[in-house]
Amino acid sequence: MAISDRVGRVAVVGAGLAGAVCARQLSFAGWRVQVFDKSRGAGGRLATRRASWQDAAGQSRTTKFDHGAVGFAATTPAFQAFAEQACRAGWLVSWRPVAASGTNDPGLMYVPVPDMPRLTRELLSGIDFCWDTPIDAVQRKDDGWQLRSRGEVQPGLFHAVILAMPPAQSAALLAEHAPGWAQQAVQVDMQPCWTLMGLADTPSAAPWDIARPHHPVIELLSRNERRPGREPQDGEAHWVAHARADWSRQHVERPGDWVQARLQDAVAECLGEPVRWRHAVVHRWRYAQTGLPLAESGDSCWWNAASGLGVCGDFLGGLGAEGAWQSAMALVEKMHWNAGARPASQQVAHPARAELQPSG
Numbered sequence: 001m002a003i004s005d006r007v008g009r010v011a012v013v014g015a016g017l018a019g020a021v022c023a024r025q026l027s028f029a030g031w032r033v034q035v036f037d038k039s040r041g042a043g044g045r046l047a048t049r050r051a052s053w054q055d056a057a058g059q060s061r062t063t064k065f066d067h068g069a070v071g072f073a074a075t076t077p078a079f080q081a082f083a084e085q086a087c088r089a090g091w092l093v094s095w096r097p098v099a100a101s102g103t104n105d106p107g108l109m110y111v112p113v114p115d116m117p118r119l120t121r122e123l124l125s126g127i128d129f130c131w132d133t134p135i136d137a138v139q140r141k142d143d144g145w146q147l148r149s150r151g152e153v154q155p156g157l158f159h160a161v162i163l164a165m166p167p168a169q170s171a172a173l174l175a176e177h178a179p180g181w182a183q184q185a186v187q188v189d190m191q192p193c194w195t196l197m198g199l200a201d202t203p204s205a206a207p208w209d210i211a212r213p214h215h216p217v218i219e220l221l222s223r224n225e226r227r228p229g230r231e232p233q234d235g236e237a238h239w240v241a242h243a244r245a246d247w248s249r250q251h252v253e254r255p256g257d258w259v260q261a262r263l264q265d266a267v268a269e270c271l272g273e274p275v276r277w278r279h280a281v282v283h284r285w286r287y288a289q290t291g292l293p294l295a296e297s298g299d300s301c302w303w304n305a306a307s308g309l310g311v312c313g314d315f316l317g318g319l320g321a322e323g324a325w326q327s328a329m330a331l332v333e334k335m336h337w338n339a340g341a342r343p344a345s346q347q348v349a350h351p352a353r354a355e356l357q358p359s360g
Contacts, residue, residue, distance in 0.1 A: 016313075020123040043121075044068075049065050051065060071111040095228050098208045170313070196282050206271060239275075294316050
């Protein structure tokens, strides 16, 4: 069924920022949206993990680590307006982190509060979703798209399907229906990242929030408890350490215990003093960051109006949260024009505003 003069039912596969923005905008424009994601909730790389352990006194403790993106900058007027509106809504706060000596000033950043998935949760408020539902096949029928998860057909048919996933995962679903897109997607270099989350005694000298040390293993080291809206405790440092892409790629299939030990040693080397760890765990991001977004040489999104198939994400729109947002907005713009509706920038006073309106 071609998308022509009306809107209909759309499936958005992926609940990171690109998928959440796309779903919100389409819902605002009157589409009936359903979101699917393999995870247990929204966020993607805007991620926070809850950790539980027992302290030295045998008491149960919990804390949270922001183990994905540290935050994001806004460099374009439209994305700046979106971020500022999200701040006024209480979803984000602006933050100027204190950088360690030798680390360039990261400038003004935006951070969701009280945890990183807050932004995507709010964008998806009121929208139907299916968590823990990895989509492993999409099939084109005469009257719409059919989705499968773990071999089971998902209820209903969709006029359109939007893939907001890492390019390697998108490529697998695109191969049968858009082989040219699939070939481009599979060639995108997505860099892995091993991440250490650890709670330790406060170091003797680390009065900073974020560091990019000159170290062969650690790319980024941050004090999670010093971030806005987090939960500081006297005498504790909550470390999040992201390994370098080349090191992570070299050791991507190593056991977690092996990786954890080496990252803990690397953190101590960066700090120049022993670290007394109270709790630690690692997470492997297979698709942490795009090496070179396709936006450098092509479209910031893909949309086939005849079939109702679209793709968005930072691998198309540009690096980071801003690139994901721009890609999603560009895709929605194309869909609005094609459906005979005014694009988002003409429906509201500012193109960012639709994301912050109540969903239907």
